[in-house]
Amino acid sequence: MKKLIICAATALFCAATFVECSKTPVEEREEIQNGTDIIRRNVPPQNSDGKIGDYYINETTAEIYGPKTENGGWGTPWRFGKQDNVGNAKIYSGSGAPSNTDPKYKEGDWYIDVANRKLYGPRTRNLWGNGILIGGAPNEGTNTDPDASLPNYRLDNDGKTLLAWINYKSQIIDMSKTPLNLVEKIEVAAFAGNKAIQKVIFGAQLNTIGASAFKKCYYLEEVVFNENLSQIDETAFENCWYLTTLNLPNRLEVIEQKAFHNCSGLTTVKIPGSCKSIKFAAFEKCKSLTDVQIGEGLENIHQNVFEECTALQSVVLPRSLKALGSAVFKGSGVKKVTFLGAYPETGIAEDAFREATSLSEILVPTEYLDEYINHFSGSDIKNLIKAIH
Numbered sequence: 129m130k131k132l133i134i135c136a137a138t139a140l141f142c143a144a145t146f147v148e149c150s151k152t153p154v155e156e157r158e159e160i161q162n163g164t165d166i167i168r169r170n171v172p173p174q175n176s177d178g179k180i181g182d183y184y185i186n187e188t189t190a191e192i193y194g195p196k197t198e199n200g201g202w203g204t205p206w207r208f209g210k211q212d213n214v215g216n217a218k219i220y221s222g223s224g225a226p227s228n229t230d231p232k233y234k235e236g237d238w239y240i241d242v243a244n245r246k247l248y249g250p251r252t253r254n255l256w257g258n259g260i261l262i263g264g265a266p267n268e269g270t271n272t273d274p275d276a277s278l279p280n281y282r283l284d285n286d287g288k289t290l291l292a293w294i295n296y297k298s299q300i301i302d303m304s305k306t307p308l309n310l311v312e313k314i315e316v317a318a319f320a321g322n323k324a325i326q327k328v329i330f331g332a333q334l335n336t337i338g339a340s341a342f343k344k345c346y347y348l349e350e351v352v353f354n355e356n357l358s359q360i361d362e363t364a365f366e367n368c369w370y371l372t373t374l375n376l377p378n379r380l381e382v383i384e385q386k387a388f389h390n391c392s393g394l395t396t397v398k399i400p401g402s403c404k405s406i407k408f409a410a411f412e413k414c415k416s417l418t419d420v421q422i423g424e425g426l427e428n429i430h431q432n433v434f435e436e437c438t439a440l441q442s443v444v445l446p447r448s449l450k451a452l453g454s455a456v457f458k459g460s461g462v463k464k465v466t467f468l469g470a471y472p473e474t475g476i477a478e479d480a481f482r483e484a485t486s487l488s489e490i491l492v493p494t495e496y497l498d499e500y501i502n503h504f505s506g507s508d509i510k511n512l513i514k515a516i517h
Contacts, residue, residue: 166221166240173202183240185219195245219249226256244307258285260294281308288312288333293319303331304354314341316361323347330354337364339384346370353377360387362407369393372416378402383410385430392416395439401425401446406433408453415439424448431477434460444468452476457484466491466516471499481509491516 165182167173173184173193183194184202191205218234220226223243226233233239238249239256246259260282280295290311293301303311309331316338319325322345329352339361342348348368357377362384365371368391376383378400385408388394394414399406401423409432411417417437424446431453434440438461445452447469454477457465463486470493481487492500494515504510 166219168219172205175201177202181242183221183242192247195242225259228255258282258291283307283311290314290318292317293322293325296322297324298322299324299326301325301328303334304329305331309333312336314338316340317343319345321345326350328352330357332356335359337361339363340366342368344368355379358382360384362386363389366390372396374398376400376403381405383407385409386412389413395419397421399423399426401448404428406430408432409435412436422446427451428474429453429456431455432458434462436460437462442466450474452480454479455482456480457482457487459483461486463487464489464491467496467500468493470496471503476503478504478507487512489514 165178167178167182167184168187169184170186170188172186178184178196180198181195183192184196185192186205189205193202193205196202219238219240220233221240221242223241225241225246226239226248233251235251237251238247240247241259248256248259280298281293282291283289284291287307287310290308290313292315303309310333311331312333313336314334317340318338320340320343325345325348327350328348332354333356334354335356336359337357340363341361343363343366345365346367346369348365349370349372351365351371351374353376355377356379358379358381360380360383363386364384366386366389368388370393371391372393372395374388374394374397376397376399380400380403383399383403383406387407387410389409389411390413391411392413392415394411395416396419397411397417398421403423403426405428406426408430412432412435415436415438417434418439418441420434420440420443422443422445425448426446427448427450429449429452432455433453434443434456435458438459440460440462442464443462444466445468449467449469449472451472451474456477457480462484465487467490490500490509490513492513492515497513497515500513501510504513
């Protein structure tokens with residue numbers, strides 16, 4: 129690569145490579161395949177400045193613009209440093225991530241990977257860190273700004289974990305496109321509190337949604353799950369008020385505690401047979417929930433799972449069920465519960481139906497009728513147990 133070293137000074141000429149000019153900005157440029165340059169000035173850019181693919185740094189405000197788009201726009205800037213230290217920093221550019229071992233890079237330097245649109249820095253303790261995505265809306269259509277030069281997200285070094293979603297303007301997030309289609313895990317609280325997001329589409333490789341990943345994304349309306357998802361961690365979608373339908377994928381193994389707690393607009397949930405366990409209060413206070421479909425294969429429903437689901441009318445529990453926990457239907461509106469199999473081997477908690485005042489019948493297979501009645505012999509619940517006809 130051909131390197132151009134530029135030092136601007138009124139009365140001083142710097143002839144040596146990488147010589148610092150006192151109190152003078154130093155710019156490192158590398159001519160790469162697409163000719164990307166970094167322009168450094170003390171004022172915001174004009175549309176006439178630079179060419180497509182260039183980056184622009186306003187040193188007065190420590191803001192970076194770009195890459196410049198085909199329509200001639202620089203987009204919205206992103207602040208990356210402090211105004212008092214940008215002028216003395218070197219900002220490199222190149223194709224690919226910077227080396228941690230190259231001696232030319234010093235403490236405080238910055239680096240733009242123009243091939244992948246990532247900003248690294250400031251370099252600290254001889255390390256560059258993970259880098260932050262900048263500009264260009266790499267997952268198309270996720271930003272209300274058509275020239276989305278704000279960073280959208282942050283990935284770990286191998287690109288398999290989404291650490292955080294940074295752009296709070298994103299409304300539709302499509303993780304099925306490069307590079308987000310390689311993500312296997314969404315980290316704890318990665319999207320938490322995002323009030324703009326309306327829809328998310330998961331990529332094919334995703335297998336784990338971390339704790340509180342989408343917590344308090346109040347206006348999230350739609351989630352398109354992928355088939356490889358195996359785990360939804362605790363409080364992952366808690367307080368997603370506008371979420372209405374969940375069609376959970378066929379490889380899901382566990383729904384952790386409070387995963388969908390207080391999703392007050394949720395009406396329909398389809399749980400696959402691959403899911404072995406629904407943990408504590410997973411759907412508690414989903415007050416619009418009317419339709420719950422549970423696949424054959426589910427083994428454990430833990431305590432308080434459907435507590436205060438006041439719109440719930442009827443639930444059919446599969447033959448595979450092994451345990452029904454305490455207060456599962458507490459304060460719910462359920463009227464009919466059907467057990468398709470034998471009395472669960474680990475049991476039914478005596479207060480599973482506590483305060484479910486609308487409950488009028490519990491249907492069980494004829495051959496297991498006595499077993500169910502005997503379990504509730506000391507409770508009025510026994511009077512509601514009937515054989516399936």
